[in-house]
Amino acid sequence: MNQVVFAGVGGQGILTIAKILxxxxxxxxxxxxxxxVHGMSQRGGAVQANVRFSREPVHTERILTATADLVVATEPLEGLRQLPMLREAGALVSGTNAVMNCTDYPPVERVLNRLAEVEDHVLLDLERLARAAGSARSLNVVALGAASWFLPFDPRDLENEVEASFRSKGPAVAxxxxxxxxxxxxxxxxxxxAMRRGSQRRAIQQWIESLPPEHLASEEPPSAAELEHWVTDPDTLSGAEIHAFEQALAEAHRQGRRRLLEHEVYALVELVGAISAPVHRFIPANxxxxxxxxxxxxxxxxVLKLASERIVHKSEAGGVVFADKTPESVANAIRExxxxxxxxxxxxxxxxVEPEYRGFGSELFVGIRATREFGxxxxxxxxxxxTEYLASRMRPGSAVAHAVATETDAEGFLRLFQNTAAYDVLAGRTRGHHRLVSDAELLRCFRAFLAIARHFxxxxxxxxxxxxxxxVNPFAFRHHRLVPLDGRGLMRTAPSKRADRPLEKVRRLVEPRRIAIVGVSSKSVNYGRIILRNLLRRRSPEELLVVKRNEEQIDGVRxxxxxxDLPVPTDLLVVAAPGTSLPDIVEQCAEARNVEAGIxxxxxxxxxxxxQELGAKLQEALRRCREADGPVFxxxxxxxxxxxxxxxxxxxIPEERLPGTLDGESTGLGIVSQSGAFVVGRLSKLxxxxxxxxxxxxxxxxxxxxxxxxxxIERPEVRTIAVYVExxxxxxxxxxxxxxxxxxRLGKSVILYKAGRTDAGQTAAAGHTASLAGDYDVCVAAAARSGALVAGTFDEFEMLMETAAFFDSLAVRGESVFALTNAGMEAVAIADQAQGREGLRLAELNDGDRAELRRILEDLGLDRLATPRNPLDLTPMGDELAYDTVAKWAxxxxxxDALLVGCVPLAPxxxxxxxxxxDEEAFPNLATGWLNVAAKPIAFVVDAGxxxxxxxxxxxxxxxxxxxxADAAARVVARYLAHRTHACRA
Amino acid sequence: MDTAELLLLGDEAVGLGAIHAGIAGAFSYPGTPATEIFETVERLASAYSLPIWCRWSPNEKVAYEEALGMSYAGRRALVSMKHVGLNVAADPFVNSALTGVNGGLVLACGDDPGMHSSQNEQDSRWLAEFAKVPCLEPASQQEAYELTLEAFELSERLGLPVMLRLTTRLAHTRSNVLPRLSLGEWPQAPARPLPDPNDWTLVPTNARRRFRRLLSLQPQLDAWSDAHALNALRLSGPRGIVACGLGWNVVAELLPEHPEFSWCRVVAYPPPIAKIRQLADHCDELLFLEEGYPWLESRALGLLGLRGKRVMGRTTGDLCADGELVPEQVLSALGLGAPSRSAEATEAVPRPPVLCRGCPHADTFRAIAEATAPFESPGLFSDIGCYTLGAFPPYRAVKSCVDMGASIAMAHGAARGGLRPVLCTIGDSTFAHSGIGPLLSAIQTRADITVVILDNGTVAMTGAQQTLLTGDALLRLLHGLGAEDVTVIEPLPKNHSENVRILREALERPGVSVIVAHRSCIHAKEPPCGRCTSREATPPEGSA
Incomplete structure (x- = not known):
């Protein structure tokens, strides 16, 4: 048995749609x-109709209380009146347009909220939809269309029924x-x-109002499969939402605007359930x-706010006015x-909106933006x-949390946000405060912003x-919900994405078999010639080729x-020719397809x-080369x-300036640098x-x-990659x-130094390797979160590189360090670094450990000078024997988990x-022996000239x-050990 | 021809049944819930150009008499009205049982239990019994159609008018109907020969003879009823149900799950006494389900009741004594319970009907309210129509509404009782229905009253049916009645103060002053579709 209750106000056409059904x-x-049943109702009274239908004979006319499958109301109060008719899990379709022709009509919003308590409900501005469809009188048929989702009929059949029912009034009406x-x-x-994904009712309604008629008039109702597409998971936008966004953007674009107006921002973010905007209405000029x-x-x-291209900082310019809620006062304010x-x-x-709380941290901002580097x-x-003040004055990550939208989800971003001072205030963690907003609300907001960001x-x-x-900046809080007080948006065209480079070709760069070089002078020692000579130090001439007209061989290389004419395959082509010839060379390679990779x-x-012109030409050549499946460069x-x-x-670089670049057994370090000078500097220094x-x-x-x-990273030889990027x-x-x-995941480490963090830095970077500098904070935060060790300074970068290069072959079990030194100053410095959450972890000695250590000190005769603790100060009286005994014990x-050895080497x-x-007893040999006790990381401090x-x-x-x-050692070792212990665990 | 299944209101099924019975005329005065019976005939006759006479009559008495005349002439006739309309037509109805009929005469009567649109919920079965004529009470739209056909057959077979009793739920519910003929078919029946005029001339000698004839038909009626297929009996368990009319539907829905109930269905009256007795003998418990008054229940109980039986019904308090039969109540009386939701404290404030925006009555009432404001307790009598809404705020210009035409007569009586000033309001259609006589009386006896005729040119409340007496015709009639003090006003906001002045002066003048407030109903102007919309907002009434 199917049971539907129709309800409305006399004159709205309730009986007509009941009859159509x-x-x-x-x-x-x-x-x-x-x-x-229409009671003693002239127009304007309550009208109600029941429809019962079944494959079995239907006897009673009336629907029993609490058994209706569906209530369709063209007026909210009439919907409310019929709510008791609805069964558990029944559906409700209601218009939102109140007909206030009776006394004591309850507040409409309250009525709508009551209706929205029905889980499966649809609340629509029927009148507006009807008007958009061609006639405000058709609001009853709009309601029927909405109700069609809950009815066991092919919508086309219902549509035909509608057509037949109005046919007598002419084709236009039908x-x-x-x-x-x-x-x-x-x-x-x-x-x-939109409801299924948790959007705000009012937002959905406003959005639907903004939908263009073509969208709503679509002849073919979405099929089940299409519907499936519409209902997406909460982390992505649905087709309908994307459509709404595109419409809004296109409309602003059409008006020649780059800015989105405040109400447009509200509409967009409300749509995906990010916020509950205060009641607002945009009033076009005049x-x-x-x-x-x-x-x-x-x-x-x-509050009345000016929406203007010219005046952006509204408050300062008098563009925000408070007005009493009277037509005169509002009209005056608008005129003004x-x-x-x-x-x-x-x-x-x-x-x-009266904020619930004022003062520090009472406002929140949430924003998304498109970045060139991270999307x-x-x-x-x-x-x-x-916002700006705090961001500049607080530790990174404390004032503002940021993340790359494609690399996080709402839960992940909330965890990040929970580290900020903002969260402490919002969650009521600071003294004398209560919670202003729930985590669930924040999650909902973040989820929506992330979904928008990922798509747009x-x-x-x-x-x-x-x-x-x-x-949206700022949000205020009301009843544990986020209420936006201002919002802004900017449109732009996102930078284009380049096709992926095939990894198998990039691999050739690491270990090429056959190498060719172009741009070698046979007569002088140009860069090409130096490169050729450097190549010949490790390669036989047979493994090499030179591209050169009219020469048989250069330096013995054919x-x-x-x-x-290069043989297939030539793994690597080194191009030392002048810049102007590069586009041509790239095109030749694309054509010949005998080269796998080039430099x-x-x-x-x-x-x-x-x-720039040459650059553009080369870009184009490279694009064509990629399309032609040519080499990577x-x-x-x-x-x-x-x-x-x-x-x-x-x-x-001639051999004499940078000797031994290929000599010796390698560590596990790989380096990727945007700057050549940086690499050369490190190769020289380190x-x-x-x-x-x-x-x-x-x-x-x-x-x-x-x-x-x-x-x-895929090479087994590589355990750490140091990256310098501008x-x-x-x-x-x-x-x-x-x-x-x-x-x-492979248990390997990445150390990052990101240059170009300030405006000045960006300009400097642009001078070096084109204008590729990007957003420092985002990069650093995201990289750290992904598990990279981020260095803030060159010093730190170098120290991390060294630490990693030497430690990355050792198992790291934990972060607890035992430190010994012969200088009280160093012991204090190390102890100082052991403060705070991210400081050095000193191994905790128990009573037994301390007793053992005391005995050792007694044996060494140091017990009167040294206290058995960590860090241990052996005093200048401590000799290599003392170091050796204590180090082995520790x-x-x-x-x-690790040993930090400070020695002021001046001790006689x-x-x-x-x-x-x-000497066997000198530290280098001594320490090598310590590794036999346990292969644990050991670092030294040599604080001397x-x-x-x-x-x-x-x-x-x-x-x-x-x-x-000592303090640098403690800091860097602590960071590295923490990284290996937590981030780097596969 | 196409005899496809149709979806019809109970009223429409009756109208179609009557056409398929070959009627030569349909007679009626609009009144909820019976209006659509006549309208169906009118619509189909016009659509298929059927030679069926269809005109609204000025009142139900006239309608009945016109139908009776057509019967005399040997043709079948349908007369339809709401329950209270039968009070107006009671005289010809009761007497037609004595004259008998020649061509079949069927009275379709729409009762309104629950008073959705009426001033009482009287049960017409009492009048059928009173007149001693058979009554058929369908429970479905299909039955409404079938029983209409049967009613005409029966009427001619017995030579008696037959009542078809509908109630609001049936009349205003749409359901599947498979007719015997196609929509436009009309089996023309040749006129029967004229009857013996002695039978139709109810002078006492004839009347006594005819009454004896009526009495002699009664055993035949009882036998017919007991044998009627729809008056069905099923004996099962010791709990019994007697289901009349729509009451059957509740039972029918129940039976698949509860075959243990014994039951007797009553569709044809007089009731099937033998079957009901059988059921009573078989059962320990009897539940009476009747839409309307407990007519059968009180007959079965008589003065002394059914000894040894547990009886449940509207007289025993197991079901509400008034209002419609509520399925939830029936289930609860049977101890079966009904699904319910925790009673929600609903904010759904009542939405009383209101006069339409732009309604001429509203302007008239505003003027009346202002004109009578200076008086402490003016007599403000009114009548039946949209304008009864003038009783509610903001107007409060109506203090009575009793029956069709009562306004003028009551005003007259009140004035004779010393009340001053006395003003009454009556619509043009109601005036034509039952207001002419009272006005004639007031004029001719020089009563001191002001009569405001609200002439909107239509029967607005029931869906803007045609009215017989409006505009100039109305003024001419007033003149003919001897009204000398007649003023026509146009109820519009712009004329408000002028209208107040006219009303106040009229109130102050001695004698009968008549004011015709003439302005068309806003719906009367609308093209045909206006009718549909106003029909759904069907009106309180249309008939006395």
Whole structure:
């Protein structure tokens, strides 16, 4: 048995739609009873109709209380009146347009809220939909269309019934009603879809109102499969929402605006359930607020805000006015605002929201924006006027949480947000405060912003304009909910995304078999010639080729006249030719397809003024090359690659200036740097780190930072990658983050130094490798979250590189460090670093440990000078024997995960001068022996001058990181151990 | 021809049944819930150009008499009205049982239990019994159609008028009906020969003879009723149900799950006494389900009741004594319970009917309210129509509403009782229905009253049916009645103060002053579709 109650006010056409349904049921072979009750009602009284239909005979006319499957009301109070008729899990369709022709009509919003308590409900502005469909009188048929989702009929049959029912009134009336039916059906579909994902009722209604008629008039109601598409998971936007967004953006675009107006921002974010906007209504320029609209505003005050392209900081310019809720007062305020900027878009009237709490942290901002490097980014933190000040004055991550939208979910971002001071205030964690907003509400908000960001803050190809920024700042709080007080949005066209480079070709760069070089001078020692000579140090001439016309051989290496003459496959082509020839060379490679990978050394190709044209030409050549499945190219404007496993070096540095770049056993370190100078500097300074490979990748016109990382990280020889980057190429930041994740899963480490963090830095970076500098904070926060070790300074970067290079082959079980030193100052410095959440963890000695240590000190005769504790100060009386005994004891303890050894080498009893370093008892040999006790990380501090550099070198040669101050050692070791213990655990 | 299944209101099924019975005329005065019976005939006759006479009559008495005349002429006739309309037509109705009929005569009477649109909920079965004529009470739209056909057969077979009793739920519920003929078919029946005029001339000698004839038919009626297929009996368990009319539907819905109930269904009256006795003998418990008054229940109990039986019904308090039969109550009386939701404190404030925006009555009432404001307790008598809503705020210009035409007569009586000033309001259609006589009396006896005739040119409340007496025709009639003090006003806001002045002066003048407030109903102007919309907002009444 199907039971439907129709209700409305006399004159709305309730009986007509009840009859249409009854007809449809009869035509479908059902037994039907459709009862009408209209009481003593002239127009304006309550009207109600019951429809019962079944395959079995239907006897009674009336529907029993609490058994109706569906209530369809064209007026909210009449819907409320019939609610008791509805069974458990029954559905409700109601109009929101109140007909207030009786006394004591309850507040409409309250009535609507009661109706919305029905889980499966649809509340629509039937009148507006009907008007849009062609006739306000068709509101009953709009309701029927909405109700069609709950009825066991093919909607086309109902539509035919509608048509038949109005046919006698002429084709125009019939057509308007068929349209009304579709509007109702499609609007209800959109409504239910949005409800399912937790959107705000009012937002959905406003959104539906804004939908263009074509959308609602669609002839074919969505099929089940299409519907499936409409109902998406909460982390992505539904087709309907995307459509609504695109409409809004297109409309603003059509008006020649880049800015989205406040109410448009509200409409968009409310739509996806992000917020509950206060009651608001946009009043176009030179329009007024009709009294019935005014009556919808709660309270007795309104805020009126100017929406203008010219005046952005509204408050300062007098663009925000408070008005009493009277038609005169509001009209005056609107006039005044319109006068302020006659060219304005209009005025936004907003309900006055009395904040529940004022003061520090009482406001929140949430925003998304499109970044070039990372695509969509979300940020949230303390809002209002405090935002910028706090962001600049507080520790990173404390004022503002930000994350890359594609790399996080709402839960993850909430966890991040929970670390901010903003959250402490919002959650009532600070003294004297109560909770202002629930985590669930924050989650809902973040989820919605993230969904918008992922879809609209990226390159969508033809679908532009995209969203550049969308921000609500600030939110206030009311009843534990977020209430936006201002919002802004900007449109732009997102930077385009480049096709992925094939990894198998990038791999050739690490270990190429056959290498060719172009740009070698046979007559002089140009860069090409230096590179060729460097190659020949590790390669036989047979493994090499030179592309050179009219030469048989150079330096014993065979020449071929043209690129197309290179044999297949040539794994690597080093291009040392001038920048102007690069586009041509790339095109030749694309055509010949005999080369797998290339390195473009030359600069002056787009990164400097005057070379943009050449740069664009090269870009285009590279694009075609990718399309033709040609080689991948590193550069331009780079030094290329030094690879120990590939036995080659394209750096154009003569041997005498950078000796031994390919000598010795490598550590597990790989380096990827955008700056060639940076690599060369590190190779020179940190020669003892002996990297597996170092990539200088230059302008990243083709191969990017993340490509190079991906090729390195998969190599078993590589355990750590150090990355120096000034700017990622478009969206490569995201690929970088994913590579960091991949490294983490493999138990490998990524150390990052991100340059270009300030405006000045960005400009400097632009001067070097084209304008690729990006957003520092986002990058650093996201990289750290993905598991990268982020260095803030070059010093720290180098120290982390050294620590990682020497420790990455050791198992790290934990973070507890035992520190011993011969200087009280160092013990204090190390202890100081052991403060706070992210400080050094000192191994905790129990009573037994301390007793053992006391005995050891007694045996060493140091018990009167030294106290058995951690850090242990052996005092200048401590000799190598004391170090050796204590170190071995400490390394044998389970509670000790690593050893930090400070020695002020000036102590006369230590063998720290260059001539004693070979002694068995000297630290280098001694410490090597300690590893036999337990293969745990051991680091040294040598806080002394040039005289002791030999000691430093000797220790490093044995694989021990050496720091030149105790506090730096404690800090860096602590960071590395924490990283290995937590982030890096596969 | 196409005899496809149709979806019809109970009223429409009766109208179609009457056409398929070959009627030559339909007669009626609008009144909820019976209005659509006549309208169906009118619509189909016009659509298929059937030679069926269809005109609204000025009142139910006239309608009945016109139908009776057509019967005399040997043709079948349908007369329809609401229950209180039968009070007006009671005289010809009761007497037609004595004259008998020639062509079949069926009275379709719409009762309104629950008083959705009426001033009482009297049960017409009492009048059928009173007149000693058979009555058929269908429970479904299909039965309404079938029983209409049967009623004509029966009427001619017995030579008696037959009552078809409908109630609001049946009349205003749409359901599947499979007719025997197609929509436009009309089996023309040749006129029967004229009757013996002695039978139709109820002078006492004839009347006594005819009454004896009526009495002699009664055993025949009882036998017919006991044998009627729809007066069905099923004996099962010791709990019995007697279900009349729509009461049957509750039982029918119940039986598949509760075959243990014994039952007797009553469709044809006089009731099937033998069957009811059988059921009573078989059962320990009897539940009477009747839409309307407990007619059968009180007959079965008589003065002394049914000894040894547990009887439940409207007289025993197990069911409400008034209002419609509520399925939930029936289930609860049977101890079966009904699904319910926790009673929600609903904010659904009542939405009383109101005069339409722009209604001429509203302007008239505003003027009356203002004109009578200076008086402490003016007599403000009114009548039946939309304008009864003038009783409610903001007007409060109506203090009585009793029956069709009562306004003028009551005003007259009150004035004779010393009440001053006395004003009454009556619509043009109600005036034509029953107001002419009272006005004639007041004029001719020089009563001191003011009569305001609200001439909107239509029977607005029942869906803007045609009215017989409006505009100039009305003024001419007033003149003919001897009214000398007649003023026509146009009830519009712009004329408000002028209208107040006219009313106040009229109140102050001695004698009968008549004011015709003439302005068309806002719905009367509308094209045909206006009718449909106003029909759904069907009116309180239309008949006395």
């Amino acid at each position: 009854a007809q449809a049921a009869a035509h479908a072979g059902f037994h039907v009873k459709q009862a009408e 057509a308007a009603n068929v349209r009304a039916f579709r509007f109702g059906r499609n609007a209800a579909s959109a409504y239910r879809d 329009d007024t607020l009709p009294p019935d609209e005014l009556a919808r505003f709660p309270g007795n005050r309104l 605002l319109n006068r302020l900027d006659p060219g304005c878009y209009g005025v936004l009237a907003v309900e006055y 969509p980014v979300i940020a949230a933190g303390l809002g209002g006027v405090e 803050c990226v390159d969508r190809g033809e679908a532009a304009p995209d969203i550049g920024e969308l921000e 020449c071929v006249p043209e690129i197309r 473009l050394i030359s600069g002056g190709v787009g990164e400097s003024e005057g070379s 590193v550069g331009p404007n780079c030094m290329g690659i030094v690879s120990r496993i590939g036995r080659y070096d394209t750096f154009f 020669a003892h780190l002996r990297p597996v490979a170092a990539f200088s990748i230059g302008n990243q016109m083709d191969v990017t930072v993340s490509d190079a990382m991906a090729a390195l 700017g990622f190429s478009n969206y490569d930041g995201v690929a970088f983050l994913r590579t960091v994740e991949a490294a983490r 390394l044998s303890k389970d509670c000790v 009893n230590l063998r720290t001068l260059p001539e004693r370093l070979q 040039l005289r002791f550099d030999a000691l430093v070198d000797a220790l490093r040669q044995r694989g021990f990181p050496v720091f030149r101050t």
